[in-house]
Amino acid sequence: MHAMQYEITLPADYDMDVVRGRVARVGHLLDAWDGLGLKAYLMRERGTHGSPVNQYAPFYLWNTTEGMNRFLWGGGFEKLSDDFGRPPVRQWTGLACQEGGAAGSPARVAVRRRQPVPDGTRPAEVAQDAVREAGRLAGEDGAVFAAVAVDTGRWELVHFSLWEHDAPGADGDVFQVLHLSAPGRDRLPRGRQW
Structure with missing residues (x-):
């Protein structure tokens, strides 16, 4: 599993109705994208859920690098770059993912929390703690899905969770979910991924 996100502030x-309209028009285009586990079309609106900014920030979980590369180099990302300019794309290697108790419900909000892996700590212990945290989040009331991944270039974890209600049981940046494309969600590997 590979996680990916770009942010357009x-x-x-x-x-922000321009972003809503864009997602309404094109969101379905990845509903059957080969190699994609899920894409959450995310938006933060200034003053909503404590957001200080207006931002469009889709979050992806890929089953295959081929699917991700086809999106980045084969035309999917090109249209976004034409419309908004080319943003930097962050990538993380998957550590774990888990369906939540509300897995069959539509996701209304997502929470993303980035966390540095502190110097002097053992990466394996930090990874184990992160996997446990993903499981804890998935067990919270209203959780649809939870995942954690790591960027070893920056030594940074990213915790990502989807929720069926506007009061998530997770800390971090809260995003509105405008659409969820999940053609390979059932093929994302569950649990710890090493």
Whole structure:
């Protein structure tokens, strides 16, 4: 599993209905993308859920690097770059993912928390703790899905979770879920991934 996200921060007075409309028009295009586990079309709106910014920030979990590369180099990412400019794309290697108790429910919000892996700690212990945290999040009331991944270039964990209600049981940046494409969600490997 590979996690990926880019963030497009927009002006404070930007009409976020433009983003909503864009997702309504094109969100379905990845509903059958080969190699994609899930893509959450995420948006933060200034003043909503404590967000200080307007931002479009889709989050991806890929089953295959081929599917991810086909998106990045084969045209899917190109249209976004044409519309908004080419943002940096963050990538993490998957450590764990788990369905939540509300797995059959539509996701209303997502929470993303980035966490540094502190110097002087054993990476294996930090990874084990992160896997346990993903399991804890998946067990919270209203959890649809939880995952954790690591960027070893920055030694940074990313915790990602989807929730069926607007009061998630996780700390981090809260995003509205505008659409969820999940053609390979059932093929994402469950539990610890090493």
